[in-house]
Amino acid sequence: MAHAVTTSPHLRLVRSAQSGSKAMTAVYTVVYTESSVMAYMFASAVIDLSTMAAGDIIDIRIRKILVSGGAWVPHGALNYIGAMPAGHQTVFISPIPDTYGVEISMRQTLGVLKSCDVEIYDAKRLGS
Numbered sequence: 111m112a113h114a115v116t117t118s119p120h121l122r123l124v125r126s127a128q129s130g131s132k133a134m135t136a137v138y139t140v141v142y143t144e145s146s147v148m149a150y151m152f153a154s155a156v157i158d159l160s161t162m163a164a165g166d167i168i169d170i171r172i173r174k175i176l177v178s179g180g181a182w183v184p185h186g187a188l189n190y191i192g193a194m195p196a197g198h199q200t201v202f203i204s205p206i207p208d209t210y211g212v213e214i215s216m217r218q219t220l221g222v223l224k225s226c227d228v229e230i231y232d233a234k235r236l237g238s
Contacts, residue, residue, distance in 0.1 A: 121233035123153055129229045134218035138171055142230050145175070145211040152206040153231040155214060160199035164192050166221030172203065175211035182213060 132141045144152065159168060172186040188201060206212055218224060 120236050121151060122236050123231055123233040126230040126232055130227070131225045132216065132228050133225045134168065134216060134223045136217060136219060136223075138169075138215040138217045140213055140215045141228050142214040143211065144208075144232055146209060146234060148235060149207065149209045150235065151233040152208055152212045153233045154205055155201075155203040155228060155230045157201040157203070157216075158199065158227040159190055159194045159201060161224045161226065162190065162193050163221060166193075166224065167191050167219045168224070168226070169217050169219060170201065170203075171213075171215045171217075172206075173213045173215075174206065174208065178210055180210065182211070185212075 126142060126144070128142045128144075132139070142155065144150075157170065162168060168190045170188040170190075171184070172188075173182040174185040175182055185206065186203075190201070203214065214228075214230075216226065
């Protein structure tokens with residue numbers, strides 16, 4: 111006699127194809143956006159700010175859509191001024207459970223425009 115076996119869904123962690131070098135602009139520019147037809151995990155982001163110099167200002171904005179068909183709402187904001195101290199030149203953005211949308215955008219409001227390397231991971235259900 112066969113028995114039914116139920117296993118919980120598994121998430122597959124992958125480096126996002128949206129990772130890479132991002133040129134700063136004076137207005138917010140999206141560096142990552144994702145949504146899914148089912149719950150998934152924005153796993154993390156690491157942003158390298160080692161190119162910042164005295165007088166530079168870079169803002170990082172995190173937004174989310176909370177309901178189907180909803181608008182973007184603020185989830186967090188980070189502001190960095192001047193050269194980053196040795197040993198602390200990267201920014202880490204923590205995991206965010208999501209379904210309807212996560213967006214990370216950046217801008218540079220002061221200084222010579224830089225490029226920043228961004229590495230992003232998300233985890234989606236296997237088979238989706």
